[in-house]
Amino acid sequence: MRRFKPRGVALITAMLITALVGTVAAGLSWDNALDVRRTMVMLYRDQAIQVAVGSEGWVRSILQDDQANSPNDHLGEIWASDIPPLPIDSEAVQGQIHGKIEDLQGRFNINNLIDGNGQVDQPSFEQFERLLAALGLDTRFAGIAVDWLDEDQIETVPFGAEDPLYTGLTPAYRTANRRLANVTELAAIDGMDRASFQLLLPHVTALPERTPINVNTATVAVLQSLGPNISAGDAEGLVSLREGGGFVDFAGVFAPLADPGLQQWISESTSYFQLKAVVQIDTVRISLFTVLHRDASGTAVTPILRSLGTI
DSSP states (O other): OOOOOOHHHHHHHHHHHHHHHHHHHHHHHHHHHHHHHHHHHHHHHHHHHHHHHHHHHHHHHHHHHHHHHOSSOOTTSGGGSOEEEEEEEOSSOEEEEEEEEEEGGGSEEGGGGBOTTSSBOHHHHHHHHHHHHHTTOOTHHHHHHHHHHSSSOOOOSSSOOOHHHHTTSSSOOOOOOSOOSSGGGGGGSTTOOHHHHHHHGGGEEOOSSOOOEETTTOOHHHHHHTSTTOOHHHHHHHHHHTTTTSOSSHHHHHTTTSOGGGGGGEESOOSEEEEEEEEEETTEEEEEEEEEEEOTTSSOEEEEEEEESOO
16 A cells, blocks of 8 residues: 655645745834834934024024114014025934024014903004904904903903803813913914914914014014004005115104004014924924024023924
8 A cells, every 4th residue: 555645735834834934024024124214213303303403503693693783673684584405414314404583573462462460451452453354354353362361251242252162162171361372372262263373373473471563574464453544555565665674763654653552562673583493304304493582682592482393
């Protein structure tokens, strides 16, 4: 009788083992490649953040030199130019950084709506209403913003919104009852949709103290908001008048135009700036927003707020 030799079974078994080992090896190689890539991305991100934070030192020097050379701030100065793409070239990384500096006092400070006693500042309230109207937005946002900032739970008449409204939403939340730390908090007030917020955003800011408007850098809508009789055409004319080096006599220009309650809050100099630094290393791209405060002497420029990816 002939003995059966299972050569075919052994061959198939060997092929299956080989295939299994190959699959496992490929999986391990793929996982290893992913781990290496994740590690590199994390390293590039950390390096990009360090480069962005490092750019603050350069901007501080620019703002200090600007104050030393000129007491007023306008859009013809070096700081108002976009930072061109600059290469990042070292043994460790290659990439580039670019960005811009913006004058935050060319915008309406939402925190001006509440005075030092926690009460509504009426001239600022009316200014915000005019700003909203100039942008084609609902002026009731002024009263709603006041209720978000003030400490009480009394709704502003005729338009306001306090905790009873917000706690009825899903998810529920409450009013801040304090100054805004970041202007993006405005997106949470009643009725503020994405389109309205995006339209309003370039014209507003949230700063930690009462601030004047720098008319040399203010947007057209903000200029229009300074007085009840300033039309869009008037505001455009004011922008043309300041071209080159700002207003020659800003006080004289705005004395007959601006609301009397805002006269003392019109200026030609700035203490608060925002740096936007965009860094790209390999495929990693980060945006750093830094609010910088420059003291009256111009010798100290201090970062007071940093945020990644959003203002």
